[in-house]
Amino acid sequence: MIGNVKTRMALLDTASQQVPVSITDGIEPERNCYVVSMRTAYSGYALEELKRLHRPLLTWPLKVLAKGADRLFQAAKIDKLVLINNWLLSTNLYSPGWDNTDLGALTDMLRREFPDHGIGFRSLNDFSNQGLRERLGGLGFLSIPSRQIYLFDGQAGPQSPFTRHHSTRIDASLLRRSPYTVVTGAELNAAEFERIEHLYNLLYLKKYSSLNPQYSAHWMECGQRDGWLELRALRNVQGRIDGVVGWFTNSVIVSAPVVGYDTSLPQKIGLYRQLTQLSLQEAAKRQQVLNFSAGAADFKRVRGGQPRIEYSLIYVDHLPWGRRFVWKLLSMLLHRIGVPLMRKLKL
Template sequence: MKLLLEEQLLREPARPDDSLARCYVRACASGGLIGNVSTQMALLDTGTQQFPVSITEGNEPDDNCYVVSPQTAYSGYAREELNRLGRPWLTWPLKTLIQGVVHLLRWAKVDKLVQVNNWLLSTNLYPTNWDVTELPAITALLRQTFPKHGFGFRSLNDFSNRDLRQCLETLGYLSIPSRQVYLFDGRAGAQAPFLKHRNTQLDATLLRRSPYEVVPGSALSDADFQRIEHLYNLLYLDKYCTLNPHYSAQWMQRGQQDGWLQMRALRSPEGRIDGALGWFANAALISTPIVGYDTALPQGAGLYRQLTCLCLQEAVERRQVLNFSSGAAEFKRWRGGQPQIEYSLIYVAHLSWGRRWVWIVLSRLLHGIGVPLMRKLKL
């Protein structure tokens, strides 16, 4: 079992049999592919699996993206989410609570953190064939290599990762709830339950009658990728939150070329790309870190509905589970999405008592207040 830092990988020549994880770390190490992510990358090689690893020191920019920064996830991003709730009676006391937590998180250096299997995505997928008996050795390696860092794993939910989560908790990892995601189980193929929902069927009819051509990523030009970056920004940065990852056209293009991202686009009869998505998948799961469309076009065009339909159809064809991330909760529920609380599992037992205490308080606050609110408000 070994950990290779990004500078070590850059000194090695690329080989045709390189794993997707190795290709990804090498791509991200070249820098500038994700505008608001500041982190060092490494590759963890367990002998049976290879994982990208993010390493932050806690002195990165304040607006460092939540995919590497718990400080941003549980303060800045949480405030943005509260603003969208539109419930002043609830948001005011929660904002006050968050403001108090911010200072504790900064004092505890929560961003001094190593995260395993971190693909710098909103949702990281875990291999289904991973032998979790490797976890004690991974924990020992990280504890020895990073004695002053916390370390852990993001994007775990009990539908997809119950055994992994339970094993980590047995080893002393803290469970930190993060958000509620929506899963669409396509393992039954054409008999998948979500296909019976009326809204799902209406979306399929819309896509079938659409004037748009579905274009595979292999047929996209450099200019198309630039357009897709713009469309992603319109949705995820301008409409939702500037703290979302700033994925560049070069990142998407590199992913399509290396095989860790599969792009699809909707091209109009005039030849313009008006919507696009990017899939990230393994043998059992699929996620969509890239979704974008021209938000200036009339809502009646149903671009988001068509893109959602493409995702659901892909899950059915692959007979896989689609993790459709968080956000647009009501929209996803109407199409049969099943909610699951997502967690990070963080190991801090080797840190000072004060830093451990802050992580414990964060865990208890989120389990006691955050999770019930997410479930009650159907976020």
């Protein structure tokens, strides 16, 4: 279903809700996807981005540093990890129901069940999850910054601030005049799901990184069928699908784990702009917040995206001293160096 994810899955029943849990033992194949692997998230991505620069004289010291960090992460078994509420998406969402969860009792139970694993929560930010992040911090969870994401607050509906940005208005006009027809996932056939997988791969795997989740057509079809993934596709006048966006939502947040388009077509067509506009309109229609993940920072900023640092919260107090030290060192370095760089460079 997801080609580069190797993990075991379980279901956690908190009494107020049921959520998926991923369990990795640190013995999975190298470069397991970052949705389950902290090693990939923090050293694998760095090594791949350095390769993309194609400037060996400039990047070799950084490459040596990244490889050293990778060996340290491997020795510290940071991929021996249990991740709660892990949907294997780029962004996990937390419903208001988490406020009713006894996190202390949950942490104690997980420590007993997994005495040799770190215990974590991905995808927390202080706009949507400040209370949850503070409660986890109070229980001893380490804060590990991961990336800078962009949020579009649509709670004011059609009057939401991002709707008044010049670039957003131009994109809205582009979508209105577009020769493409917007179709729902329910209207797609099997061949079109294969096309959507190809479009996602063109953008996320070939243009961005092979370490992104490798979602299959079958995974997308099951998500649409079972109701947790809502697809919208752009069909041209000849009947071919040239763009797709897929939303994963709860009662307060819209996210877009699936975006893809035909990157061989002229940029002036504005396929990515149209898909973004569809997502912004959906957030305003629902009066919710669009979490539009990371990447394309300048593009998102000029359309009203508000930057927020995203964190993972990891509990390691029950682990051996050496493994705890590596986690704490990673947390300190990312807070002191990583976060200021993300903000300064507007990543």
